[in-house]
Amino acid sequence: MAKIIFKKPEALTDKQNHYCPGCTHGVIHRLVAEVIDDMGIRDNTVGVCPVGCSVFAYDYFNVDMFQASHGRAPAVATGIKRCLPDRMVFTYQGDGDLASIGSAEIVHAAARGEKISTIFVNNAIYGMTGGQMAPTTLPVRRQPPAPGVEIGN
Amino acid sequence: MAPGSSTINRKRVVALKKYLLKGNEAIAEAAIKAGCRLFFGYPITPSTEIIEYMAKHLPAVDGSFVQAESEVSAINMCYGAAGAGVRVMTASSSPGMSLMQEGLSYIAANELPVVLVNIVRAGPGLGGLGPSQADYFQATKGGGHGDYRLIVLAPNSVQELVDLTRDAFDLADMHRNPVLLIADGILGQMMEPVVFKELEAPSLPDKTWATTGAEGRPRNIITSYALQNEIGEANCLRWEAKYKNIAATEQRWEQYMIDDADYVVVAYGTTARIAKAAVQQARQEGIKVGLLRPVTLWPFPVKAFAALGGKVKGYLTVELSAGQMIEDVRLAINCAVPVHLCNRQGGMVPSPEEVLARFKEVFPNSVEGGV
Known part of the structure; x- marks a missing residue:
């Protein structure tokens, strides 16, 4: 009799993801979903996905999901968590979202001690729009909108 | 009861005792009585008493108040709380409302019930604190991006602030749509006696769509995001049908001395009170003029104008702006007769005498023996 020792987490849907090869969002989604499964909280979780490559995360996480505007996920999560303090509320944000347009929302959610969880995925660029510089972009990288310019030198 | 119609129909049960309340505090207390349990805001004059009242009184009813780091954040907290299925409100004044758009x-777009209050400043820019109606376009024509509508309620007394705040929550839940209560520094800051009526709760749809955890x-x-244009269009058609239904069922207005009127003054909120005094003075002089006060700014009460038919010779709008509602009046009557403007701006208000003088100036034939 075969024994299942490895399977897709319950907290992931069956939908094939749209992410670019090698971006690792798929792996990170899986890790988050495994944790949700391990904690047994799939029915008790609300996820918030803002703008960026993560915008379609509601297609992949098999939990109640909420789509926020660019950078505002921690504020939306604050609103949900204050209503539903016994639920697990998480945001899934890229670096353009969290560290640039949404820097105020994440800093102040932390300052207030909001009981939310944030998965911060930093690829050091704006991925969805084609690789523009982000506040997290490291020195000595070449990318649009300043091709050929060595950043930080 | 104002004419017009609403899907919120109530039977009055008992009247409670009278309170002398400031407009902003009356809004906040009415909201708590309506079941509002979440409030997210950022201080701004002349609306700050609302957030102060909520901060003080929400904890006593197991509610939650958060002073956000900005209006941008406050409105997104409301977005989250409404999605979680709880009655939620925010309040601000003009520059803060701009940040919330x-x-x-x-x-x-996501059809969530949120109640908003704008105690309007005399913008554009930072804007003075005096009364103004310069946010009419922002309130009724969109304000933010995309093709959407707010239900916009325009009270003209502290009692009506109370009554319409309660209705705002029911209308928001009924239609799954944000509702904006719009007033100004006079209404927000002045004190008047109010009663909190014990009313039957209307029958409202269950919030089966709320994101509360998928248990069971x-x-x-x-x-509301869709890369497929076909889904995008289906969303737009659904919203359009909803807005058409609201426009057909939720027009409210008040009319005064209008049955035999040759001329009609149109004004809402603070200026409607001034215009009413001007109409009374005109009547004493034998001028056949009435007042039409829109209570809903969107949907604009076009039915009220249609009911007047072709018997009105001219309209005068009284506005604290360069003339915004006047465009809707002209549309409502299909520009059939002249529509003129009497206005003050930047925080100034006209006196009833100024309104009457302007009326006589633009409608000289209205006066006995006039030319």
């Missing part, structure tokens, strides 16, 4: 567009049901997703 992005979030408001998302709330409208298929998961809920709150999003």
Whole structure:
């Protein structure tokens, strides 16, 4: 009799993801979903996905999901968590979202001690729009909108 | 009861005792009595008493108040709380409302019930603290991006602030749409006696769409985003049908001395009180003029104008702006007769005498023996 020792987490849907090869969002989604499964909280979780490559995360996480505007996920999560303090509320944000347009929302959610969880995925660029510089972009990288310019030198 | 119609029909049960309350505090207390349990805001004059009252009184009813880091954040907290299925409100004044427009567009797109209050400043820019109606366009024509509508309620007394705040929550839940209560520094700051009527709760749809955790049901997703244009269009058609239904069922207005009127003054909120005094003075002089006061700014009460038919010779709008509602009046009557403007701006208000003088100036034939 075969024994299942490895399977897709319950907290992931069956939908094939749209992410670019090698971006690792798929792996990170899986890790988050495994944790949700391990904690047994799939029915008790609300996820918030803002703008960026993560915008379609509601297609992949098999939990109640909420789509926020660019950078505002921690504020939306604050609103949900204050209503539903016994639920697990998480945001899934890229670096353009969290560290640039949404820097105020994440800093102040932390300052207030909001009981939310944030998965911060930093690829050091704006991925969805084609690789523009982000506040997290490291020195000595070449990318649009300043091709050929060595950043930080 | 104002004419017009509403899907919120109530039977009055008992009247409670009278309170002398400031307009802003009356809004806040009415909201708590309506079941509002979440409030997210950022201080701004002349609306700050609302957030102060909520901060003080919400904890006593197991509610939650958060002073956000900005209006941008406050409206997105409202977005989250409304999606979680709880009655939620925010309040601000003009520049703060501008910052909320992005979030408001998302709330409208995702069809979530949020109640907003704008105690208008005399903008554009930072804007003075005096009374103004210069945010009419922002309130009724969109404000944020995309094709959406807010239900806009315009009270003209502290009692009506109370009554319409309660209705705002029911209308928001009934239609799954944000509702904006619009007033100014006079209404927000002045004190008048009010009663909190004990009323039957209307029958409202269950919030089966709320994201509360998917226990015992298929998961809920709150999003309006679609890469497929066909889905995008289907969303737009659904919203359009909803707005048409609201426009057909929720027009409210008040009319005064209008049955035999040759001329009609149109004004809402603070200026309606001034215009009413001007109409009374005109009547004493034998001028056949009435007052039409829109209570809903969107949907604009076009039915009231249609009911007047072709018997009115001219309209005068009284506005604290360069003339915004006047465009809707002209549309409502299809520009059939002259529509003139009497206005003050930047925080100034006209006196009844000024309104009457302007009326006589633009409608000289209205006066006995006039030319």
